[in-house]
Amino acid sequence: MIDTPPLRLNRSIVMVGLMGAGKTSIGRRLAQRLHVPFIDSDAEIEKAANESIAEIFERAGEAVFRAGERRIIARLLDGPAQVLATGGGAFMDPATRARIRERGISVWLRADLETLLERVTRRQHRPLLNEADPREVMIRLMAARHPVYAEADIAIDSLAGPSETTMLNLLAALAAWAGPSGVIDGRPDPQKVPS
Ligand code: S3P
Numbered sequence: 685m686i687d688t689p690p691l692r693l694n695r696s697i698v699m700v701g702l703m704g705a706g707k708t709s710i711g712r713r714l715a716q717r718l719h720v721p722f723i724d725s726d727a728e729i730e731k732a733a734n735e736s737i738a739e740i741f742e743r744a745g746e747a748v749f750r751a752g753e754r755r756i757i758a759r760l761l762d763g764p765a766q767v768l769a770t771g772g773g774a775f776m777d778p779a780t781r782a783r784i785r786e787r788g789i790s791v792w793l794r795a796d797l798e799t800l801l802e803r804v805t806r807r808q809h810r811p812l813l814n815e816a817d818p819r820e821v822m823i824r825l826m827a828a829r830h831p832v833y834a835e836a837d838i839a840i841d842s843l844a845g846p847s848e849t850t851m852l853n854l855l856a857a858l859a860a861w862a863g864p865s866g867v868i869d870g871r872p873d874p875q876k877v878p879s
Pocket of ligand 1: 701774
């Protein structure tokens with residue numbers, strides 16, 4: 685086990701990245717390690733709607749899902765500091781992105797195409813991947829989303845091996861972010877600093 689100082693969260697850690705990047709599995713491990721709650725925004729949306737995400741897409745369409753996603757993430761970010769895994773499209777929404785920037789520390793879990801495909805083809809619950817060839821969809825999403833995910837505070841490679849390794853790399857990046865105080869807080873926004 686890596687010897688890292690205990691970290692204290694003043695803000696939530698928000699996992700972003702494509703479907704299959706490991707946001708839930710690595711986020712859950714990180715939360716355990718930091719002794720804070722773990723929340724998955726997709727699961728919260730399903731609970732609030734009493735329907736699966738596939739059912740929401742089918743019945744009401746993607747725009748309605750996105751509106752619910754925006755509301756739920758805003759509410760979760762108003763709560764106590766925790767580890768929050770978001771759905772792959774959440775960070776693409778400008779309002780959600782601004783809220784995450786204001787209230788959280790965003791972590792982009794970056795994975796290569798083959799790793800993502802290997803993980804997502806194990807399950808069938810993702811509506812965006814059920815309609816067309818998952819490889820084509822994923823290539824398109826990578827091109828559109830990677831430049832936006834790159835705005836996250838921290839980027840970590842999500843490795844093909846055990847999620848524990850990626851989690852430990854993330855923990856080290858968070859410890860570096862916190863510095864000697866061990867407190868995870870926001871970085872002063874250079875755009876807001878008066879010149
Ligand atoms: C989506 C990702 C899914 C889920 C929905 C849409 C996306 O979450 O929110 O199917 O737009 O990338 P995961 O990234 O947790 O699979």
